[in-house]
Amino acid sequence: MSEAAILVEDLHKRFGDLAALDGVDFQVPHATVFGLLGPNGAGKTTAVRILSTILPADGGRAEVLGHDVRRDADAVRLSIGLAGQSAAVDPNLTGRENLRLIGLLAQLPRPVILPRASELLDRFDLTEAADRPLRTYSGGMRRRLDVAAALVPKPPVLFLDEPTTGLDLQSRNALWEMIRDLVADGTTVLLTTQYLEEADRLAERVAVIDGGHVIANDSPKALKAELGSTVIEMEFSDAERAERAESLLPKVPDAHPEREGSTVRISSEDGSRLLMEALRLLDTEDLAPAKLNVREPSLDDVFLALTGHRAEAAEVAAESDDAPQDGARSNRGAA
Amino acid sequence: MSATAVNAPTREVTRIPRSLNSRARDAFAIAQRNLIAYRRVPQLLIFSTIQPIVFVIMFRYVFGGAIGGYKGFAYVDYLMPGVFVQTVVFGSLATAIGLATDMKSGLIERFRSLPMARSAVLTGRTFADLARNVFVYVLMVVVGVIVGFRIHGVIGAFLFSVVLALGFGYAMSWIFATVGLAVGDPETAQAAAFPVLAPLVFASSAFVSTASMPGWLQVWANHQPVTATVNAVRDLCLGLPATGDVIAALAWMIGIVVIFVPISVRLYRRAV
Numbered sequence: 001m002s003e004a005a006i007l008v009e010d011l012h013k014r015f016g017d018l019a020a021l022d023g024v025d026f027q028v029p030h031a032t033v034f035g036l037l038g039p040n041g042a043g044k045t046t047a048v049r050i051l052s053t054i055l056p057a058d059g060g061r062a063e064v065l066g067h068d069v070r071r072d073a074d075a076v077r078l079s080i081g082l083a084g085q086s087a088a089v090d091p092n093l094t095g096r097e098n099l100r101l102i103g104l105l106a107q108l109p110r111p112v113i114l115p116r117a118s119e120l121l122d123r124f125d126l127t128e129a130a131d132r133p134l135r136t137y138s139g140g141m142r143r144r145l146d147v148a149a150a151l152v153p154k155p156p157v158l159f160l161d162e163p164t165t166g167l168d169l170q171s172r173n174a175l176w177e178m179i180r181d182l183v184a185d186g187t188t189v190l191l192t193t194q195y196l197e198e199a200d201r202l203a204e205r206v207a208v209i210d211g212g213h214v215i216a217n218d219s220p221k222a223l224k225a226e227l228g229s230t231v232i233e234m235e236f237s238d239a240e241r242a243e244r245a246e247s248l249l250p251k252v253p254d255a256h257p258e259r260e261g262s263t264v265r266i267s268s269e270d271g272s273r274l275l276m277e278a279l280r281l282l283d284t285e286d287l288a289p290a291k292l293n294v295r296e297p298s299l300d301d302v303f304l305a306l307t308g309h310r311a312e313a314a315e316v317a318a319e320s321d322d323a324p325q326d327g328a329r330s331n332r333g334a335a
Numbered sequence: 336m337s338a339t340a341v342n343a344p345t346r347e348v349t350r351i352p353r354s355l356n357s358r359a360r361d362a363f364a365i366a367q368r369n370l371i372a373y374r375r376v377p378q379l380l381i382f383s384t385i386q387p388i389v390f391v392i393m394f395r396y397v398f399g400g401a402i403g404g405y406k407g408f409a410y411v412d413y414l415m416p417g418v419f420v421q422t423v424v425f426g427s428l429a430t431a432i433g434l435a436t437d438m439k440s441g442l443i444e445r446f447r448s449l450p451m452a453r454s455a456v457l458t459g460r461t462f463a464d465l466a467r468n469v470f471v472y473v474l475m476v477v478v479g480v481i482v483g484f485r486i487h488g489v490i491g492a493f494l495f496s497v498v499l500a501l502g503f504g505y506a507m508s509w510i511f512a513t514v515g516l517a518v519g520d521p522e523t524a525q526a527a528a529f530p531v532l533a534p535l536v537f538a539s540s541a542f543v544s545t546a547s548m549p550g551w552l553q554v555w556a557n558h559q560p561v562t563a564t565v566n567a568v569r570d571l572c573l574g575l576p577a578t579g580d581v582i583a584a585l586a587w588m589i590g591i592v593v594i595f596v597p598i599s600v601r602l603y604r605r606a607v
Contacts, residue, residue: 049444052448077449077450085441090372092371092372093368097368097371102445104361105451107450
């Protein structure tokens with residue numbers, strides 16, 4: 001067995017004219033969480049689909065627990081669980097029936113399947129809904145069942161493709177807790193997400209993908225350090241005032257203002273000092289911002305900093321997630 | 336959700352199953368899943384049974400008087416074997432819709448990530464649709480008897496006709512598996528199926544004798560699988576000599592399976 005649980009080397013995949021993966025490399029050590037970050041269409045779902053043997057790559061190497069995903073696909077399939085936007089559940093089956101089906105198809109011995117299903121339904125707080133068809137589930141319940149389905153065969157490697165999109169806060173926290181437990185028990189998790197916060201809480205290491213390339217591969221801490229710990233957004237009443245603020249702010253040590261219309265953004269490791277100095281300086285020129293927003297860096301900020309463009313469409317995808325699964329195919333081509 | 340450890344990642348199974356037994360087990364699990372859907376969403380079944388019943392009433396009572404008998408048999412005895420075959424052919428459309436729905440929903444993707452037999456999704460689907468056809472077939476025989484249909488041959492020949500018709504429906508399922516996998520969307524599958532179904536079912540001997548059709552249409556109507564199967568089923572129900580028609584029907588059935596099983600399997604392997 002190789003030292004990495006998941007190994008990806010120079011992976012390529014094209015869909016027509018679009019290079020979804022254009023030479024992607026990363027490695028995931030055993031019993032760790034690896035976060036794959038990027039906007040919709042960045043290639044992270046394509047990477048997950050190749051690693052879970054759903055989709056053949058055009059070139060490069062992809063291995064799970066030392067098994068090549070192409071030549072040794074069955075061995076890979078015996079080692080993985082898949083949940084999230086690449087995998088679906090059957091809306092006409094009950095929660096229990098869905099888990100039983102996955103158990104059967106994962107080649108578990110019959111006697112262990114139903115007890116395992118009951119255990120997972122209990123853990124995911126779905127016991128009451130266990131014998132209702134999934135059509136009657138809320139978006140969050142369906143998400144939870146989807147993750148439970150991935151866990152039925154106790155896979156040593158788990159792919160979670162945006163697992164918390166559409167989950168309420170409580171379910172999300174519970175899922176994070178569970179992921180930590182799984183990793184403590186030795187499971188390796190590859191997590192794709194659009195939220196830096198999620199990767200930050202869970203992942204030892206994060207790769208940011210954009211346009212089919214890995215543009216950063218580091219610990220979340222290091223990634224954020226590049227941006228500072230605080231982002232200060234100042235909105236001015238018009239673009240002219242924002243422009244004046246932009247030219248004024250570099251006087252504050254460490255401030256590298258970025259302007260977008262009437263909004264000026266600065267980020268720093270030392271947020272409160274920066275905020276006070278910036279406001280003091282702006283006050284001398286009577287440039288008080290109309291609106292002020294102080295927050296932690298988001299994936300959007302990481303993107304802006306790393307690529308110079310916004311992670312567009314990210315929010316649209318997050319919002320549409322509670323909708324029924326009808327759209328699943330439409331975001332497959334490029335995602 | 337509880338915060339205690341969920342599992343240590345040990346896999347109960349390490350062997351990759353390749354036996355016929357495990358393939359059958361996978362196919363059975365898929366078939367069972369598809370049959371549960373028919374039970375939970377009864378409109379799938381109700382629409383496909385109402386439609387042939389409407390045909391029976393329409394042809395038996397509306398057009399029947401104008402069409403007249405056949406070789407000394409009442410028109411209802413001519414009609415019902417045609418309705419039986421038409422029912423299983425239309426029923427095979429469910430294979431296209433079911434597979435297209437699974438592709439669109441992403442369920443096929445999850446199946447592809449599991450260590451299951453590759454063939455199970457297709458065999459499980461077609462066997463579920465065969466089971467469904469058996470149910471609808473029995474219902475249509477009952478409806479037939481109510482409107483005056485009688486078996487004139489020996490019972491064994493009738494039972495053989497049932498097997499023949501269901502076998503033909505199963506073969507047709509593979510044509511529609513190909514359609515469903517090719518289009519990957521249930522609405523499109525339904526729309527794409529009609530231009531295939533209409534000339535097969537209506538330009539055939541199912542409802543009227545092909546002799547009444549114009550010459551150019553007879554060329555088609557007399558040399559296509561639905562006519563061959565309807566003729567064989569009809570001969571067996573009416574107690575007429577059937578050997579030639581049965582051989583033609585079997586030849587079509589085998590031909591369809593030999594061509595469309597590999598095409599569907601290929602499409603499934605490529606489908607993502």
